[in-house]
Amino acid sequence: MSSHSVRVRFAPSPTGPLHLGGIRTALYNYLFSKKHGGTFILRIEDTDQKRFVENSESYILETLKWCQIEPDEGVGYGGPYSPYYQSQRMDIYRMYINKLLKKGYVYYAFDTDQDIDKKRKEYSNRDLTFSYNSRNRMYMNNSLTMTKEQLHDKLQSDSYVIRFKIEPGEKLKIYDIIRGNIIVDTDHLDDKILLKSDGLATYHLAHTIDDHLMKITHVIRGEEWLPSTSLHVLLYRALGWTTPNFAHLPLILRNNGKGKISKRNTNNLNFPIYPIQWKIPKTQILIPGYRELGYLPEAFVNMLALLGWNPGVKKEIFSLQELIHLFSLEKIKKSGVYFDIKKTNWFNKKHLKKEDIFAFLFREVKKRSILYKKKDYLWKVIYLTMDRIHFIHEIWEHSSYFFVSPNSYEDNFFNKICHENTIIELENAKILLYNINSFSSVNLTCFFQKKKNKHKIMQLFRLALVGSLKGIDIFIIFEMLGKEESLLRIEKLINRIKEKI
Template identity: 85%
Template sequence: MSQHSVRVRFAPSPTGPLHLGGMRTALYNYLFAKKHGGTFILRIEDTDRKRFVENSESYILETLKWCHIEPDEGVGYGGPYSPYSQSKRYHIYRMYINKLLKKGYAYYAFDTDQDLDKKRKEYNNYGLTFSYNSRIRMNLNNSLTMTEKELHDKLRSCSYVIRFKIEPGKKLKMHDIIRGNIIIDTDHLDDKILLKSDGVATYHLAHTIDDHLMKITHVIRGEEWLPSTSLHILLYRALGWTPPHFAHLPLILNKNGKGKISKRNTNSLNYPIYPIQWKIPKTQIIIPGYRELGYLPEAFVNMLALLGWNPGVEREILSLQELINLFSLEKIKKSGVYFDIQKANWFNKKHLNKEKIFSFLFEEIKKRSISCKKDYLCKVIHLTIDRIHFIHEIWEHSFYFFIYPSSYEANFFNKICHENTISQLENAKILLYNMNQFTSVHLRLLFQKTKNKHKIMQLFRLALVGVLKGIDIFIILEMLGKEESIQRIEKLIYKIKEKI
């Protein structure tokens, strides 16, 4: 493959936000382009105006930006093949549909929806499926069964669609980079609509023309387009063009086994399916995405890349540049892949960056007007980083290094509210006060020998942290220092006395 020949496109429809499947398609196109020194194009396939949803286009652009996979050319970026929105290219499609009509590869069809519904019912009654194809088209209301004059009159008075004329009895060979060789019998294909009655080109016609004119070399898209690929290849041939290489990606399936991930099942899932938040235009309801839930873009991209592709290395944690270097379409799985939110969380944990956590924690203590040394902050992060999956979780796991607990775990606190606890804490306080070397090592040795060691440790934890959770209590004592630790124990004693 020559270094600068690869041209790929990500071509979403603006019918709402991108979900995980669409985002992975964009990512694979991007990785493939960059691997081969090629061009990644963003085209917006907006011919279906009925399904158009406002803000979809800006959402797509913002999502690609957040994931650091920005296009080289296309909508929002310009380029030599403008316009990159299909709704601005109707005149181009009209020109090529006329060529297909002239060459006899397409024909006008005047059947109304009612006519076709009637036919479907007739077929259903015989237990058959109606298909507008070579076996039946000569018995239907189209230009193939009319004289030129009849056609001329019809075109002036009736609405119509333009269909592709499939030649029966052919064995069509096609190759898919992921799935290998496929043979299609053209007897099983129907005459798909290329131009709708409102004069708008369908996906089949528009994307074929655009891919050719934009010099697309590889079409990498979801497997739902596999059944239509034979028609697309026939369209290329009818127009005298060489088809691009095709690669159809496996579906992303729900972990519970209930079908593929899609926008329709957003509400029934216990994990996000959008990269960034989406505001539903009609209701203004906000559905959070991975960005808002605290996932790092590099972790999200790493997770998504390995959802159906095996890089062939032992490591799973890979930077965008490493993903580019390793990427290959041949290593993509054929079968559907299961999405697992636990795995996504694991990727995020592995991508956590101490510098970013430092900035976040620094802001948190600044908000509370707490001052502390950089070394202390770094030490706190080092002690607590293994306990978190997201940057925003750092405060709940480290607050006790900076501030007194604002309350105490109720169940345990109520259990210990008696005089005996007070004397235990008073004795422990004296031991701490008399220590010369206030380090975790010396503290551990000292309390190793005390009676009720376990209970004392729990009381210390309650006094210092407020809950029976957190890192090693002796390390907390050392970090807070003698004075602060004793003050927190005194506060707990006071609270117990108040309760008694």
């Protein structure tokens, strides 16, 4: 493959937000083009005006930017093959449809929706499925069953669609980089509509022409396009063009095994399916995406890349540059892949950078006007608590006790210990702590190792210092807070218990 020849495209429809499957398609196109020093193009397939949803286009552009996989060419980026909107390319499609009409590869069909519904009913009454194909087209209302004069009159008065004429009796060979050789019997294909009654091209016609004119070398898209690929190959052939290379990506499945991930089943999923937040135009309801939930774009892209592709190396954490370097279409799986949110959280944890956590914690501390010792105190806190977090925003929740004394105590445990004995135990512990000269975690550990009711006193200490029974090694917390602050917190707990009694 000569390095400069690769041209790929991501061609979404502006019918709402991108979900995981859509953005993964964009990512694989991006990785493949960058690996081969090629060009990644963004085209908007907006031929279906009925399904148009406002803000979809800006959503697509913002998502690609957030994921750091921006196109080289196309909508929002310009380039030599504009316009990159299908709705603005109708004259081009018309020109090619006329060529196909002249050569007899397509024909006019005048059947109304009612005519076709009637046929469907007739067939289903006989337990058959109606298909507008080589076996049935001669019984329908189309130019194949009319004289030139009849056709001329019809074209003046009636609306029509233009259908592709499938020649039966061929075993069509298609090669897919991921799936290998596929053989399709043209007897099973129907005559798909290429031009709709409103004069707009369908996806089948439009994208085939665009891919050829924009010199696309590899069509990398979702598995749902596999059944239409035979028509696309026949269209290329009819127009006398060379077909691009095809690669159809596996579906992303819900990990409960209940079907694929799609926009239609967002409500009953236990994980987000949009990369960035989407505002539903009609209701203005906000659906958060991975970005708003605190996932890092690097982690999101890392997770997505491995959702269906296996680089064949031991490690799992990759930068975008490493993904580009390792990427190959041949290593993409054929079968559907299960999405796992726990694994996604793990990726996020692995991509957290200490500097970013530091900056976040520094802001949290500053905005509460807390006086802390020194910058290295913050660094220590991060090293001690980093293992417990998957997201930057969790750092405060896991480390606040290093900066502020608890204002409330874990109810269940607090209520259990509200009696005179606890006060006596804590008063004694205070005296012991006060008399320890070297207030280091090692020293404190040794000292309390020998105590009889060690477990109980440790829990009391934890409640006093943290406010709950969570947190890191209690003696490290003692050392970090220092003797004075630790004793103040124990005193505070004693007073609370007294109030309660």
